[in-house]
Amino acid sequence: MKKDLVAHAATRSASVVGLAQKLIRRPSRGGIDDYGPVLGVLEGWLSGQGLPHRRLHDRRGDLVGLLVEIVGGRPGPWWTLDACVDTAPFGDEEAWSFPPTAGDVVGGFLRGRGSADSKLAASVFCHLAADLLPSAAGLRGGLSVLLDVDEHTGGFGGARAFLEDSQAVTPAGVMIGYPGMDDVVVGGRGLWRATLTVTADSGHSGSSRTVLGAVSRAARLVQLLDAADLPGAPEAGALFSLPPKVSVTAVHGGEGFSVTADRCDVNVDVRTTPAFDARDAETLVRGAATTLDAELPGPTATRVTPVASWPPFQLQPHEQPAAAVLDAAASLGITVQPKTAGPSNIGNMLAGHGISAIAGFGVPYVGLHGIDERASLAELPEVYAVYLRAVRSLMDAH
Structure with a gap:
């Protein structure tokens, strides 16, 4: 045969x-x-x-x-x-x-x-x-x-x-x-993806007053996401052997040199697992946005726009x-x-x-x-x- x-x-x-x-x-x-x-x-x-x-x-x-x-x-x-x-x-x-x-x-x-x-x-x-x-x-x-x-x-x-x-x-x-x-x-692994929109008051970069632009606020958001507390790798021998993962994949904001940006968009890719699903991913990302707004308040709350989710x-x-x-x-x-x-x-x-x-x-x-x-x-x-x-x-x- x-x-x-x-x-x-x-x-x-x-x-x-x-x-x-x-x-x-x-x-x-x-x-x-x-x-x-x-x-x-x-x-x-x-x-x-x-x-x-x-x-x-x-x-x-x-x-x-x-x-x-x-x-x-x-x-x-x-x-x-x-x-x-x-x-x-x-x-x-x-x-x-x-x-x-x-x-x-x-x-x-x-x-x-x-x-x-x-x-x-x-x-x-x-x-x-x-x-x-x-x-x-x-x-x-x-x-x-x-x-x-x-x-x-x-x-x-x-x-x-x-x-x-x-x-x-x-x-x-x-x-x-x-x-x-x-x-x-x-x-x-599955995925949950979102774009986070960070806002700020725009101003001249040479102004005598301190202006915290959207890019700077977004930089802090990236730090929060990079430091997110995630479950570790499963025990040795587990068939689903990979842990979840958070990655900031793109940051878009600002133009030129003389104006501090009033908007910055951050793309976030979360790889999900049976133990950390799309709901967990969204909770984590929204939590980072809430923490940012509490630490460095902006004119509007950071907006989270989900763009894709696969189990x-x-x-x-x-x-x-x-x-x-x-x-x-x-x-x-x-x-x-x-x-x-x-x-x-x-x-x-x-x-x-x-x-x-x-x-x-x-x-x-x-x-x-x-x-x-x-x-x-x-x-x-x-x-x-x-x-x-x-x-x-x-x-x-x-």
């Missing part, structure tokens, strides 16, 4: 790489490039395989992804494979040793922006859907493949459109095709779809550890909708979001085999 699965995966590798190369050669930088060409490559391939698919649009009518849907012949839950086909920007192209849209294979690596994150995964998932289509009548539930864009902008337009689509079945779980073979991300999420290794991927890897002799991630990802958004998600099982990589991005191909058959076995186990297809 193991040999047959890996052998089949190996026979698919050339086609998987070929489609990924075409995708890499269509630039699709988030918020920069037109997504039509890269999605057009996928549409052409899916049509050639007879795979049912349709476009997804956001509320403004913008194209934000493709959705492939395979309906099983037996009742059961649906599962989703998700891979983004937009990418990070190229950065300094002169620093690259090859063109960011090379899409070639050199030294066992597929090269170019999106090779690691996540055009190779998108190709893998399309091929998995093609493998399952002939046996659809024997599947339980269904499988959707979400090929989304607007991911690297942070807007997650494709995923949002999928969740809002009245024709789509809400999945029991989502497997997100981020790269890396050592870990499966089964949890992540932390955490799956146990025995919960699906984590168990399916971990078990499939173990059955093929691949050691993979469950991991809780510090940064948030699309899994947090899905958790907010009550959908279980995992991320981060794919081929090894170099230069993700950086210079000379490339993905290792030696491990591709194993990665393919793990996902094929995992999906089959979830849908009871033998």
